[in-house]
């Protein structure tokens with residue numbers, strides 16, 4: 001490699017290191033379970049997105065194995081060529097039924113669903129109104145679309161409405177928000193946002209990656225949680241509560257037909273492999289047939305929040321499985337996480353640029369498979385770590 005580029009990489013990495021933002025991979029020697037083997041050590045896992053524990057559910061695993069036996073390891077092509085199987089269609093039907101929409105469309109990931117949807121619908125002359133804490137894939141979709149993006153304050157209806165009043169266009173308008181915010185675990189006020197979208201003639205897109213399988217009746221997601229219907233575009237992922245992999249869009253027949261013809265991340269990509277499709281299908285069936293799993297997750301989340309608050313931590317009221325403990329500086333959050341790990345709890349520090357400067361945190365996530373005793377044990381370890389760092393009270397959000 002030319003020396004110029006070596007210098008570039010080395011300097012950039014030095015800058016990242018100086019800001020305490022270097023990222024390194026941690027290696028799991030087994031699945032994401034309540035107790036997980038991380039680099040040879042059994043740790044209590046309180047940071048996985050497998051909220052329902054379905055990745056290790058026997059029926060879900062059987063769904064994957066059966067699918068591989070019937071359809072093979074890979075899908076063989078894009079959906080529009082040779083990669084469309086009966087299984088893909090069954091999963092789309094199951095997602096549409098679960099989300100209460102006319103239709104659904106699979107993507108290879110939630111990231112690619114967001115990028116594909118936004119960039120295929122919005123373009124030059126259009127305006128996107130995007131919550132400041134939206135996921136990176138929404139941000140990248142906005143950038144790729146070439147539409148003007150107006151950022152409104154996090155979950156702030158006044159800020160959103162003012163933006164819609166002041167930013168004028170003859171083109172299309174899209175309001176896009178996470179349903180459940182991935183780093184804060186709060187839920188967007190979808191009823192009010194939908195009213196604003198209708199008032200100003202904007203499309204509404206909700207990314208429900210962390211709401212699906214978690215909140216609402218039977219885990220049907222954020223819109224269901226508020227009793228809101230007819231969200232124009234719902235994006236979701238199969239990689240979190242569903243315990244498999246892949247993304248989806250749920251909406252009208254017209255929208256789905258359009259995306260099949262316009263979304264480049266759908267058209268030009270090999271379709272999901274049968275194993276993950278079979279697993280996701282079995283997982284959705286499991287959620288529908290065993291509502292106790294979602295109820296257990298909701299109970300565990302509430303219990304964890306209550307216990308942390310009782311111990312003096314600043315934890316916002318909430319209903320999701322994501323509980324942020326805001327520490328502040330990146331190095332403090334790293335140290336906190338290290339102390340947790342020494343005591344057998346795996347909950348990594350989340351730092352800028354993933355979260356705003358000064359709000360580095362431990363992003364605790366709860367799973368349905370955690371026991372009450374494990375939650376209690378972890379809360380005590382948090383208390384000890386906070387005492388050691390004299391951070392007994394974390395920062396209010």
Ligand SMILES: Cc1ncc(COP(=O)(O)O)c(C=O)c1O
Pocket residue numbers: 109110111112114135137178180181182207209210237238239246247
């Ligand atoms: C809010 C949100 N949207 C989209 C994604 C991307 O989903 P996937 O992991 O399926 O690409 C994530 C996951 O990191 C997320 O948190």
